[in-house]
Amino acid sequence: xxxxxxxxxxxxxxxxxxxxxxxxxxxxxxxxxxxxxxxxxxxxxxxxxxxxxxxxxxxxxxxxxxxxxxxxxxxxxxxxxxxxxxxxxxxxxxxxxxxxxxxxxxxxxxxxxxxxxxxxxxxxxxxxxxxxxxxxxxxxxxxxxxxxxxxxxxxxxxxxxxxxxxxxxxxxxxxxxxxxxxxxxxxxxxxxxxxxxxxxxxxxxxxxxxxxxxxxxxxxxxxxxxxxxxxxxxxxxxxxxxxxxxxxxxxxxxxxxxxxxxxxxxxxxxxxxxxxxxxxxxxxxxxxxxxxxxxxxxxxxxxxxxxxxxxxxxxxxxxxxxxxxxxxxxxxxxxxxxxxxxxxxxxxxxxxxxxxxxxxxxxxxxxxxxxxxxxxxxxxxxxxxxxxxxxxxxxxxxxxxxxxxxxxxxxxxxxxxxxxxxx
Numbered sequence: 001x002x003x004x005x006x007x008x009x010x011x012x013x014x015x016x017x018x019x020x021x022x023x024x025x026x027x028x029x030x031x032x033x034x035x036x037x038x039x040x041x042x043x044x045x046x047x048x049x050x051x052x053x054x055x056x057x058x059x060x061x062x063x064x065x066x067x068x069x070x071x072x073x074x075x076x077x078x079x080x081x082x083x084x085x086x087x088x089x090x091x092x093x094x095x096x097x098x099x100x101x102x103x104x105x106x107x108x109x110x111x112x113x114x115x116x117x118x119x120x121x122x123x124x125x126x127x128x129x130x131x132x133x134x135x136x137x138x139x140x141x142x143x144x145x146x147x148x149x150x151x152x153x154x155x156x157x158x159x160x161x162x163x164x165x166x167x168x169x170x171x172x173x174x175x176x177x178x179x180x181x182x183x184x185x186x187x188x189x190x191x192x193x194x195x196x197x198x199x200x201x202x203x204x205x206x207x208x209x210x211x212x213x214x215x216x217x218x219x220x221x222x223x224x225x226x227x228x229x230x231x232x233x234x235x236x237x238x239x240x241x242x243x244x245x246x247x248x249x250x251x252x253x254x255x256x257x258x259x260x261x262x263x264x265x266x267x268x269x270x271x272x273x274x275x276x277x278x279x280x281x282x283x284x285x286x287x288x289x290x291x292x293x294x295x296x297x298x299x300x301x302x303x304x305x306x307x308x309x310x311x312x313x314x315x316x317x318x319x320x321x322x323x324x325x326x327x328x329x330x331x332x333x334x335x336x337x338x339x340x341x342x343x344x345x346x347x348x349x350x351x352x353x354x355x356x357x358x359x360x361x362x363x364x365x366x367x368x369x370x371x372x373x374x375x376x377x378x379x380x381x382x383x384x385x386x387x388x389x390x391x392x393x394x395x396x397x398x399x400x401x402x403x404x405x406x407x408x409x410x411x412x413x414x415x416x417x418x419x420x421x422x423x
Contacts, residue, residue: 052093056090057090058420059420060087060418062084064414064416065081065082067412068080073409079128081126082107083106085105088100089102089103096145100142103134104136106134107132107222108219108221134221135220140153148190149189149190151187154183156182157182158248158264159287160180160262161293161307162311163180167307167330168332168366169416170385171345172346174360174362178326181244183217185209185212186210189206197253203247205246207244209243210240234270234317244264244265246263247262247263248263257296258294261290261291264290268285270282270285283315288312289310289312290309294306302334304332305334306330306332308329310327311326312326321353328345329346330345331343338370339369340370341368342367343364345362347360359391360391361389361391365386366414367383368382369381377420378422379418379419379420380419383415384413385413386411386414387410387411391409
């Protein structure tokens with residue numbers, strides 16, 4: 001399978017460099033009466049002139065500490081120290097052609113580790129920089145033009161934005177853990193029209209893919225969790241049977257005043273032969289997300305940054321009787337350039353016909369400080385915050401029951417230091 005994918009990747013390289021870059025030029029030369037050999041000589045000279053090797057990188061490193069000092073379930077009371085590294089790299093070969101990668105390092109709890117903690121009366125005790133490992137979340141090739149871009153390889157989908165990890169300490173958790181779509185193998189394209197300062201910039205995207213489960217999903221340093229084929233995880237079907245269509249609309253009204261809408265539809269194919277559900281209950285997972293992000297300068301010293309997003313997942317896990325929905329709202333107030341204050345709330349609801357459903361609510365209040373740029377870093381931020389996580393369970397008649405030992409109720413304090421450097 002890996003050899004097949006490498007051959008596929010090589011074919012895409014030929015497609016991008018040979019067809020897209022040269023098709024228009026070939027038509028022009030032949031129309032002028034030149035033969036194909038003349039065209040090849042011209043293109044060899046042209047390609048050499050446009051060979052512009054350049055590497056640009058971005059390193060983001062953060063360390064965090066969370067004190068889960070109170071929880072309904074004693075297993076959820078512990079101190080947690082973590083570290084995360086994100087390394088983005090772009091290797092530009094030609095004017096419009098580049099190789100992109102995103103290496104991510106951090107905690108990679110395996111199923112075995114999770115089970116060990118569940119068997120402990122205290123959740124395994126405090127956690128301190130354990131199970132650190134790394135893997136490639138993205139590895140692809142792209143051809144970028146003024147009005148369109150094409151990509152092939154391993155990539156993340158344009159599905160929602162509430163999972164952005166740079167807005168707070170925890171407010172992104174529900175979206176990141178449950179509906180952010182990462183590590184897809186396939187083809188993707190974006191077509192752009194309009195003007196941000198006039199009628200708006202419209203970005204139409206489409207991707208066809210399968211989950212990366214057997215090709216570029218290896219990790220090093222620690223073992224990753226891995227589902228079984230019998231789990232019939234949506235999107236695991238081989239071939240390009242899953243797809244994502246998106247529309248992002250961007251407006252640039254004035255200095256520091258920007259508005260962005262995002263809409264996205266996602267269909268994840270389910271392996272019906274592997275699923276353990278009744279045949280009448282199996283269906284492809286269908287999802288929709290809609291959101292907006294508005295940045296507004298209140299005055300010369302205060303800027304507002306608001307995000308709203310709703311996501312709906314039908315046939316959750318490939319089960320016609322299960323669904324989930326999410327709503328995230330948060331507001332960042334930035335003042336005197338370096339200071340920030342965030343208040344936000346995120347809601348998660350899960351339903352399954354004939355069984356208990358549950359609801360979780362995550363609230364966060366946090367403050368931050370951004371240090372001025374210097375020779376050692378481009379950005380350095382320090383954040384401190386408070387989290388409240390509440391949950392309840394409802395029976396099939398929608399009567400509310402306390403979740404008891406299964407409750408996700410938690411109160412936490414947290415600190416985060418994040419470092420950015422471009423080179």
